[in-house]
Amino acid sequence: MGKTFTFIGLFLVLCLALLLAVVAGDYGPWYFAWMVGTVMIVLIAACGAIMLDNQRQNGNGEV
Amino acid sequence: MEVYVILKLVWAVLLGVLLSGLAVMVGMDMGVGTLLRFVGKTDAERRVALNIIGPHWDGNQVWFILGGGAIFAAFPTLYATSFSVFYVVMILLLFSMIMRPVAFEYRSKVETGKWRATWDWAFLISGALPMIVYGAAFGNVMQGVGYHYDWTGQYYQDESFIFYLLNPFALLCGVMSLALSIQQGGTMLMLRGEEPIFSRARAAAIWGGIIGVALFIVGGFWVAHLKGFAMTAPVNPGAPATPLTGQSVAPVVGAWMHNYAAYPLLWALPLLGVVGMLGAVLMNAARKPVIAWWLGAIGWVGAIFTTGASMFPFLMPSTTNPSQSLTVWNASGSAYNLGWMLLFALVFTPIIICYTSWCFYVMRGKVKMDYVTHDDHGY
Amino acid sequence: MPLIDPSVVDLSRLQFALTALYHFLFVPLTLGMTFLLAAMETVYVITGRQIYKEMTQFWGKLFAINFAIGVATGLTMEFEFGTNWSMYSHFVGDVFGTPLAIEGLMAFFMESTFIGLMFFGWDRLSRPGHLAVTWLTALGSNLSALWILIANGFMQSPKGASFNPDTMRLEFNSFLNLVFSEDAQAKFVHTSIAGFVTGALFVMGISAFYILRKQHREFAARSFRMAALFGVISSLAVVTLGDALGRLDYLVQPTKIAAVEGLWQDSDANGPAGAAAWLLFALPDQQAQANHFEIGVPYVLDPLIAHSFNTSIPGLITLEKQVGPRIQSGIQALDALKAYGQTHDPQALASFKAHESDMGYGFLAQRYAPNQDLGQITPANQDAVLAQAEKDTLPNVFVTFWSFRLMMALGFFFVGLFSFAAYYSLKNQLERHPFLLKLCVWSIPLPILACEFGWITAEAGRQPWSVFGWLPTFQAASSHNLGYMIFSLIGFAVLYSAFIAAELYLMFKYARLGPQPHLTGAPESSPSPMFAPAE
Structure with missing residues (x-):
């Protein structure tokens, strides 16, 4: 039961994202670029930190 | 009635709601x-x-910003004129308002008595x-x-x-507003504070309420x-909004009671104000700050809607050219603008109420003395 | 109708410019830091490592010191439209006030409510709950910027409103045109990302300081890495968007772009348009309408501005000459409008409608009309009035030219700095390059400076207009007396100087202090990561 709700919830998020992408992509290409770009920038910064954690685990202690 | 007239009326009521929200929420922080x-x-x-209002002052302050923005958009001519004719007073208000966020954030970050005492004075002024x-x-x-417009x-x-x-008369209103803010702020301090703050705040809140209600009745x-x-000729409420033409107004002693004479039901508003303020005094005396807070808020709403x-x-109104007085009909925005703004208000107000309540819910409970000495996130 | 005392207008402009520039010292850092904090906390929630929580809290504390003044000085901005620009507020409030009100409803409430929870809710919210709060704060602060820049976009390129002669103001007529105005779009993204660069360099610079002093090593290495990656993409994006914005201005505000490039003659005046030089250095002279000591790079100007090799870009002298007929037509528009206001004569209305689009240019002529009354312009004195008014349509070229160049130079410097920083951080070789680290520390204030220059380019380049093509700045001010302005200016100077002194003192104090272990004594037990690796 809980899984069904999760799926319905994610489905709604997906629909919203698609709608946003279509509308924003049509009328406000720069706004759309900002949304995608900002999330990307944040995730890449996050990946960099996790990569550093891995480098430490592999024995590289330099800064 | 035309749609435009309805929109103007709705925004006049919303203006009252915003001014009340501002008075209750910002007034509470100011009182503290x-x-x-x-x-x-x-x-x-x-x-x-x-720290009792620490998590909330910033959100509450938005009522003030929203009030300014909404007057700007819904009654542009009122915003343009009132802020300019009251220039010196507005700038003083602004100076004291901008001191407050800085005082909150900076006061407890340095541990010398002089630094903190200075910011405490800033809190009093602001x-x-x-x-x-x-x-x-x-x-x-x-x-x-006293103002007029050119073409x-x-x-x-x-x-x-x-x-x-x-x-x-303005000073009377000013002191009344200060007294009510002390009532509301004191009640909030009782809500989340312990002894000895509780008793001191209680005394202040009770006195604030008594002075507030007395001045309200005298006023x-x-x-x-x-x-x-008063209007000396009928106006067309649905006309394009401009103070330049289409109105004739004269000063009349006692004209502010005409609406009450015409619609006796309106007496409910001042009654609401008096009941709210007095009720808050009694509830504070009975050490029931939650009910007192809500009654105090009702008192504010009553007072502001009584004026409206x-x-x-x-x-x-303009004293030097009464026919160019600003009214709900001639100072408002266009129908298209009022419509869009209403749509946004209808969508976002419930959301705002939801997350503001959630924020108060998360931060509920008494603020203890050891919190401020052991937690470095607080003020 | 007499015009407002020019010195009152100048002081009003001075006050607005100073308070806006001061406000803008703090805003970019807010825009960028909130998303950086969100990134750090995201890593904390995913990995469950305590160090990322400490990072979020420490940088959050520095952020809070900055945020308070940003909020406080933002209040000034909202009040000043009413207190100092009464005619402006009346004239465009119907369309300009709306984004400001929506900003309050949609963004500022969100940002301010959640920021309280962000600082106070650490022990009261679940980890994903607190992360959501941090993200909402970041989103809220950037949405705030969005609505403010939509409003500013309207001043730059008025879309979504039309003039109503019955109410004597511009009235809102298309929400979509206002919100999706290209100027607003590009402006928002450019400004928001410029904030990202500011935030990234702030975190990176202070981390570099710790690395240089061998303090808080692991903490600083992670902060540096995240900020460098955050900044390298942001700085590339900000340059791209700057180019987009320049091209838009070329289309809607040719005077601004000609002033930005110091272009007096058309770009094809001396040879083919494609060969025109992009100026690296010049001293523009407004009186002589020419540049001194030009140093330029040929074949760059045309592709840069018009994205083509054979488009002639109109120069300032040409633009000034073109405006004459519009001023003439604007005078007729205002005469007809005044007549319509008094008599509601349909003929006057028809005559106004014929010249409506030039109305704003008529205001420009008012300054030079006999007794400042447009009705007294006759065929005999018209040419003299036009000649003076035409000159007013050009912005201050020196200021626009240089503020743009400094902003751009800084922008490219950031791309370079972040590239090296990210490269050496990824290779874990930062300590081998102390010069780079020192450069990072010294560069902390530079993005803020670049933001200020950008703001000056945009606003000084729009002059003489307050709303481009509709309302000149000198017409938009409130009719105060001089004493009022002196009173408020002195007040702002005293208050704002005290604030900046307190801010810098605290900023240095807490940055030097560095991240501190919690006072609560016992270290919190490290919670398990959200997505635990398979065991």
């Missing part, structure tokens, strides 16, 4: 600021008092002064302001600002003898 030096004798007590100005603005507007819509001020600062009798303003109902449809 004013009382800070009196409810807190030691530094730790003062920090407790600050708590008391804006509330006096807020009330005095109502008092001044009720008596009319392009540029306003010209016709009297000195000294008049706005030293005017007995009511005073208004009956005040020079009000007595002046309706006037927003800011």
Whole structure:
């Protein structure tokens, strides 16, 4: 039961994202670029930190 | 009725709601600021008092910003004219308002007595002064302001600002507004504070409420003898909004009571104000701050809507050219704009209420003395 | 109708410019830091490592010191439209006030409510709950910027409103045109990302300081890495968007772009348009309408501005000459409008409608009309009035030219700095390059400076207009007396100086202090990661 709700919830998020992408992509290409770009920038910064954690685990202690 | 007239009316009511929200929420924080030096004798007590509203002052302050923005959009001519004719007072209000966020954030970050004492004074000024100005603005507007427009819509001020600062009726309104803010702030301190803050705040809140209700009643009798303003010819409420043409107005003593004579049901508003304020006094005396907080809020709403109902449809009458007085009909935005704004208000107000309540819910409970000494996120 | 005392207008402009520039010292850092904090906390929630929580809290504390003044000085901005620009507020409030009100409803409430929870809710919210709060704060602060820049976009390129002669103001008529105005779009993204660069360099610079002093090593290495990656993409994006914005201005505000490039003659005046030089250095002279000591790079100007090799870009002298007929037509528009206001005569309305689009240019002529009354312009004195008014349509070229160049130079410097920083951080070789680290520390204030220059370019380049093509700045001010302005200016100077002193003192104090272990004594037990690796 809980899984069904999760799926319905994610489905709604997906629909919203698609709608946003279509509308924003049509009328406000720069706004759309900002949304995608900002999330990307944040995730890449996050990946960099996790990569550093891995480098430490592999024995590289330099800064 | 035309859609445009309905929109203007809706926004007039929403203006009242915003001014009430501002008075209740910002007034509460201002009250805490004013009382800070009196409810807190030691530094730790003062920090407790600050942390009671710490998580909320910023959100509450948005009522003030939203109030400004909504007047700008819904009644552009009112915004343009009132802020300029009250220039000196507005700038003073602004100076004290901008001191407050900085005081919150900076006060407890340095541990010298002089630094903290300076910011405590900043809290007092930035708590008391804006509330006096807020009330005095109502008092001044009720008596009319000296201004007129030329054909392009540029306003010209016709009297000195000294008049706005030293005017007995406006001062009465200012002190009343300060008293009510002390009531609301004191109640909030009781809600989330412990002894000894609780008892000190209680005394202040009770006195604030008593002074507030007394001045409210005195002000009511005073208004009956005040020079009000009345339309001398019928106006078309649905006409394009411009103060330049289409209106004839004359000053009439006691005109602010005409609406009450015409619609006796309106007496419910001042009654609501008195009941709210007195009820809050009694509940504070009975040590029931939650009920007192809500009654105090009702008192504010009653007071502000009483003013609005007595002046309706006037927003800011002009003493030097009464026919160019600003009213709900002639100072509003266009129908298209009011419609869009209403849509946004309808969508976002419930959301705002939801997350503001959630924020209060998450931060519920008493602020303890050891919180401020052991937690470095607080103020 | 007499015009407002020019010195009152100048002081009003001075006050607005100073308070806006001061406000803008703090805003970019807010825009960028909130998303950086969100990134750090995201890593904390995913990995469950305590160090990322400490990072979020420490940088959050520095952020809070900055945020308070940003909020406080933002209040000034909202009040000043009413207190100092009464005619402006009346004239465009119907369309300009709306984004400001929506900003309050949609963004500022969100940002301010959640920021309280962000600082106070650490022990009261679940980890994903607190992360959501941090993200919402970041989103809220950037949405705030969005609505403010939509409003500013309207001043730059008025879309979504039309003039109503019955109410004497511009009235809102298309929400979509206002919100999706290209100027607003590009402006928002450019400004928001410029904030990202500011935030990234702030975190990176202070981390570099710790690395240089061998303090808080692991903490600083992670902060540096995240900020460097955050910044390298942001700085590339900000340059791209700057180019987009320049091209838009070329289309809607040719005078601004000609002033930005110091272009007096058309770009094809001396040879083919494609060969025109892009100026690296010049001293523009407004009086002589020429540049001194030009140093330029040929074949760059045309592709840069018009994205083509054979488009002639109009120069300032040409633009000034073109405006004459519009001023003439604007005078007729205002005469007809005044007549319509008094008599509601349909003929006057028809005559106004014929010249409506030039109305704003008529205001420009008012300054030079006999007794400042447009009705007294006759065929005999018209040419003299036009000649003076035409000159007013050009912005201050020196200021626009240089503020743009400094902003751009800084922008490219950031791309370079972040590239090296990210490269050496990824290779874990930062300590081998102390010069780079020192450069990072010294560069902390530079993005803020670049933001300020960008703001000056945009606003000084729009002059003489307050709303481009509709309302000149000198017409938009409130008719105060001089004493009022002196009173408020002195007040702002005193208050704002005290604030900046307190801010810098605290900023240095807490940055030097560095991240501190919690006072609560016992270290919190490290919670398990959200997505635990398979065991």
